[in-house]
Amino acid sequence: PEVVRRCKRTEMSNSERIWKDGHLQQRRSSAKSSRWQRRYIQLLADCLRVYEDESMKRMRHQIALNTVNIVEHSDVVFELARRHDASNTVSLIFTAEDVKQAAGWLKELYWLRYRAEGGGVFGRSLADVMRAQADTGGVTDVPRIVSECVSFLSTETCLGTEGLLRKSGQKKAVSALRLAYQRGESPDLTAASAHETATLLRIYLSELPEPVVPYFAYANFLTAGQKISLGDPDTELANLQGLIQILPVENRNLLKLLSCFFHMVEQQSDRNLMDATAIATLFSSSLLSDDNDRLLVNAEMALDPQPRGLAVSTITALIENYERLFGDIEFEQVIRRSVTPPPPPSPSPATLHLPQHQQHSASCVPTLTAGSSASAEIQKALSSITRLYREKAEESYALTRELVSLKSRLAACAHCQRHLLEVASEKADTAPPASAMAVAAQAAAEAATAEPTESSCPACTFHRSETACMRTVIAELSDRLRGLQSENEALYKMLLAFNGGTGCGGNGAAAGNVSGSDTSR
Amino acid sequence: MSKSVSKSVKPIKIVVIGSGGVGKSALTLQFSKSKFFLDYDPTIEDSFSKSCYIDNEMARLDILDTAGQEEFTSMREQYMRLGQAFLVVFSVTDRKGFEEVDSLIQLIYRVKDREAFPIMVAGNKIDLQNDRCIDQSLAQELVQRHQEFNPYCAYIETSAKTRLNVDLVFHDLVRLLRLYNAKGGSKQAKKSKCSLL
Numbered sequence: 227p228e229v230v231r232r233c234k235r236t237e238m239s240n241s242e243r244i245w246k247d248g249h250l251q252q253r254r255s256s257a258k259s260s261r262w263q264r265r266y267i268q269l270l271a272d273c274l275r276v277y278e279d280e281s282m283k284r285m286r287h288q289i290a291l292n293t294v295n296i297v298e299h300s301d302v303v304f305e306l307a308r309r310h311d312a313s314n315t316v317s318l319i320f321t322a323e324d325v326k327q328a329a330g331w332l333k334e335l336y337w338l339r340y341r342a343e344g345g346g347v348f349g350r351s352l353a354d355v356m357r358a359q360a361d362t363g364g365v366t367d368v369p370r371i372v373s374e375c376v377s378f379l380s381t382e383t384c385l386g387t388e389g390l391l392r393k394s395g396q397k398k399a400v401s402a403l404r405l406a407y408q409r410g411e412s413p414d415l416t417a418a419s420a421h422e423t424a425t426l427l428r429i430y431l432s433e434l435p436e437p438v439v440p441y442f443a444y445a446n447f448l449t450a451g452q453k454i455s456l457g458d459p460d461t462e463l464a465n466l467q468g469l470i471q472i473l474p475v476e477n478r479n480l481l482k483l484l485s486c487f488f489h490m491v492e493q494q495s496d497r498n499l500m501d502a503t504a505i506a507t508l509f510s511s512s513l514l515s516d517d518n519d520r521l522l523v524n525a526e527m528a529l530d531p532q533p534r535g536l537a538v539s540t541i542t543a544l545i546e547n548y549e550r551l552f553g554d555i556e557f558e559q560v561i562r563r564s565v566t567p568p569p570p571p572s573p574s575p576a577t578l579h580l581p582q583h584q585q586h587s588a589s590c591v592p593t594l595t596a597g598s599s600a601s602a603e604i605q606k607a608l609s610s611i612t613r614l615y616r617e618k619a620e621e622s623y624a625l626t627r628e629l630v631s632l633k634s635r636l637a638a639c640a641h642c643q644r645h646l647l648e649v650a651s652e653k654a655d656t657a658p659p660a661s662a663m664a665v666a667a668q669a670a671a672e673a674a675t676a677e678p679t680e681s682s683c684p685a686c687t688f689h690r691s692e693t694a695c696m697r698t699v700i701a702e703l704s705d706r707l708r709g710l711q712s713e714n715e716a717l718y719k720m721l722l723a724f725n726g727g728t729g730c731g732g733n734g735a736a737a738g739n740v741s742g743s744d745t746s747r
Numbered sequence: 748m749s750k751s752v753s754k755s756v757k758p759i760k761i762v763v764i765g766s767g768g769v770g771k772s773a774l775t776l777q778f779s780k781s782k783f784f785l786d787y788d789p790t791i792e793d794s795f796s797k798s799c800y801i802d803n804e805m806a807r808l809d810i811l812d813t814a815g816q817e818e819f820t821s822m823r824e825q826y827m828r829l830g831q832a833f834l835v836v837f838s839v840t841d842r843k844g845f846e847e848v849d850s851l852i853q854l855i856y857r858v859k860d861r862e863a864f865p866i867m868v869a870g871n872k873i874d875l876q877n878d879r880c881i882d883q884s885l886a887q888e889l890v891q892r893h894q895e896f897n898p899y900c901a902y903i904e905t906s907a908k909t910r911l912n913v914d915l916v917f918h919d920l921v922r923l924l925r926l927y928n929a930k931g932g933s934k935q936a937k938k939s940k941c942s943l944l
Contacts, residue, residue: 389768392789394817396843397850421843425817432818499787507789508816534791 245269246334251321252276255305262321269334274306276318289315291339298405302328306335336408345410347371349433356476367479371407374415375427376487384420385490386497391508395422404429431484431512438481439514442619443473446718447514448533451540459547466543467551472612481544482552484513489548506541510534513541615717618710625707758796758807759924761917762830764823764851766844767815770871771836773907775812778917783908790814792822801918804925808917827858832865832924834916837886839870839904840878845886852893852900863897865923869916874906899923 246269251262265286266277272291278284293312297305302325308317322328337346341358347369355369364370384390394400399422406413407426415423431438439447446469453462470478488505495501514537544551763771772790777783779795793812798805811826813819827833835851837844848868855864870886873879883904890902901919905912 389787392787392816393768393841394766394815394843394847396846397817428816429818501787504788507791511791512818 242270245271245338246331248327248331249280250327250331253319255307255317255319267320269331269338271338274335287316287318289318291335294339296332296335296339296408298332301325304328304332304335340408340410343410344370345408348404348408348430349435351435352438352476352480353474368476368483369430369480370412371430372427372480372483374412375423375430376483378415378423379420379427380487380490384423385494387420388497388499390420390491390498390500391424391428391505392500393421393424395419395425400425400429428508428512431509434512437511437513437515438477438484440474440477440620441516442616443469444514444516447540448536451536451543454543455536455539459543463543463547463550466540466547470551472616474616481513484509485544485548485552488545492545502542502545503538505545506538510537510541513537611717611720615714618714618717621710625703625710756798756805756807758809759921760809760811760829760831761834761920762811762813762826762832763834763836764813764827765815765836766838766841766847769815769836769838769841769844770907771815772812774834774836774869774871774905774913774916775810777907777910777913779810781910783910789816791819792826799918801921806921808921810917823854824858827855830855832867832920834867834869834920836869836871837881838872839881839886840872840875842880845881849889856897863899863927865899865920865927866893866897866901867916867920867923868900868902869912870902870904871907873904873911874908899927 248267249264250267252265252267253260253262266280266282268275268277268282274287274289274291275285276287276289278286289306291306293309293315294306294317295309297307299305299319302322303319304322305317305319308315320331322331333346333349336348337350337354340346342362344359344362344364347355352369356366359370360366365373367373378384379390395418399418403413403415403418403422403426407430437444447466450462450466450469454466470481473481488502488509491498491500491505492502511534516533763775765771767789772788772793773783775793775795779797790812791814795810795812796808797810798807800806811830813823813826833855835848835855837848839845852866852868855866856862868886868890870881870883886902886904890900893900901923903912903916903919905916907913
């Protein structure tokens with residue numbers, strides 16, 4: 227029956243994409259006396275369907291999302307409340323098993339309900355948000371929530387607040403702001419304090435499904451950071467600059483805006499006490515981290531201090547060398563396009579460092595244009611290598627993820643563990659839980675060796691055959707990954723050579739080499 | 748010789764929690780290293796250990812100093828599971844940090860699945876009398892509310908800068924834990940489940 231149901235579901239998804247499905251406790255909110263019922267729920271792009279059970283024979287409700295508002299009653303209870311102008315529909319209340327499940331549903335619901343209005347951005351990928359923003363005619367460089375928070379936080383009074391970005395805002399106020407952004411509204415940030423806005427920004431960034439520096443570039447950024455802290459910052463900064471260039475445009479823009487903003491905060495560290503390292507520590511896991519850090523769900527995986535330290539020093543370098551790495555004032559203007567009128571031109575440190583920017587970008591641009599005019603071919607080759615590199619890096623990263631998830635699934639199929647535990651506890655009826663665990667572990671070990679036992683659980687038999695498949699897939703994937711990684715390394719070296727070349731004003735020989743090898747590909 | 752003594756003692760896992768910038772690290776460092784560090788560096792996670800005699804009994808403390816920012820909450824529940832005693836810190840100069848205290852204590856009960864657990868609440872930075880916005884009575888009141896069902900909860904005012912009550916807060920926490928263990932705390936009734944079921 228399991229398999230049949232799966233097939234049915236995939237057939238369905240061909241015609242209409244199912245964004246999320248699963249079981250929730252549900253009742254109608256109009257009839258206070260109505261009882262909670264466990265229902266099977268499907269979320270489609272524009273509606274939510276409530277079925278009696280997973281067989282989907284009887285549909286109890288179908289709610290068009292644009293006729294309801296989402297109301298959160300607690301961590302696990304939320305309501306799809308009928309809008310006043312909508313007739314012909316009901317309000318339903320749902321209860322999830324835990325906070326995590328509720329958050330998963332709410333994330334999708336907010337996105338599908340409010341994306342057209344520029345909401346539902348929390349937990350959504352940068353690419354999704356930017357696409358939606360472009361569709362609705364919003365700002366096109368960074369997510370609206372970030373640009374609004376940053377423009378408020380970079381006002382003179384906020385920059386001078388002690389512990390800016392570090393201290394937490396009042397919880398209620400932060401959730402109110404969050405809700406407003408989820409609904410696509412533009413809350414008045416000036417009514418909240420700097421700490422609330424900063425907390426909102428921190429939470430938004432930490433909930434991005436991928437750090438601002440995407441996973442595929444993580445390792446290279448970390449290496450660059452390490453080299454900067456070890457010495458010869460000049461060449462290494464050029465490397466870092468090259469790495470930033472190969473990021474997808476939405477990530478690059480966001481990284482740039484944030485680095486600029488952090489740089490401004492750091493400039494006032496005598497008032498707000500936040501130096502670059504302090505800021506980097508707070509944001510390192512949202513800006514630069516790998517899976518293990520962010521998805522720290524499995525208990526044993528503690529933060530590895532070493533890569534974390536490197537990530538912090540890399541971000542510190544980004545902040546401290548903002549002018550050299552990004553050097554232009556365009557983003558300053560974005561930030562200054564503020565909610566409140568811009569501060570009067572007083573000789574404060576923040577306005578004082580503006581001219582430096584101008585100077586720097588002025589001296590920077592000519593060398594770049596000179597380099598590109600010297601050889602358009604170099605530029606062409608560079609962009610093609612960049613593209614190739616990004617593709618390969620993304621592919622190998624996707625492979626790594628797939629491998630990791632496969633391996634963890636192999637290690638622990640939650641269902642089987644639970645089932646085995648039940649079997650074991652039945653066996654050792656009166657035994658204390660510790661020994662039951664031991665029996666279960668033993669049973670699990672037996673199952674893992676794929677000995678076909680007399681277990682009657684269909685899921686376990688299914689799982690066992692799946693495990694065998696997974697092992698072969700893992701072996702294949704590992705091979706492919708190794709191949710990709712070596713290819714990638716070669717490409718990366720090429721890129722670095724290239725960046726070094728253009729950095730010195732277009733080294734003809736190096737460029738020739740690279741373009742030559744590029745065509746040979 | 749003292750080393751062999753401390754080796755034989757099982758370490759006590761103490762977890763320090765609280766909002767950002769209230770002085771968790773300052774308290775921990777003042778206790779373990781007897782220093783007040785002036786730098787203003789946020790913590791992701793740090794651990795320290797210290798052995799000392801408390802009421803003529805050796806104690807080895809493993810202190811876990813944690814991040815105050817809420818987006819690290821996924822980590823928070825994990826280390827909470829390992830903690831045997833908790834130090835909840837707020838700053839008497841920071842209203843928002845104080846508002847957080849109650850929900851943090853609730854979180855401890857939830858993660859530990861217990862109604863009572865050794866918890867010290869520390870009102871830090873009392874050297875900054877001029878900036879003070881949380882009265883002692885206000886904090887006392889909060890802790891008394893918890894004491895009604897959790898006898899292993901207490902409040903103390905500290906200053907990491909002047910080292911006021913720094914040793915006392917950790918020692919008292921160990922005393923609470925000993926009391927809790929002596930009363931068979933770990934076997935105490937689990938939090939009552941939902942009454943509807």
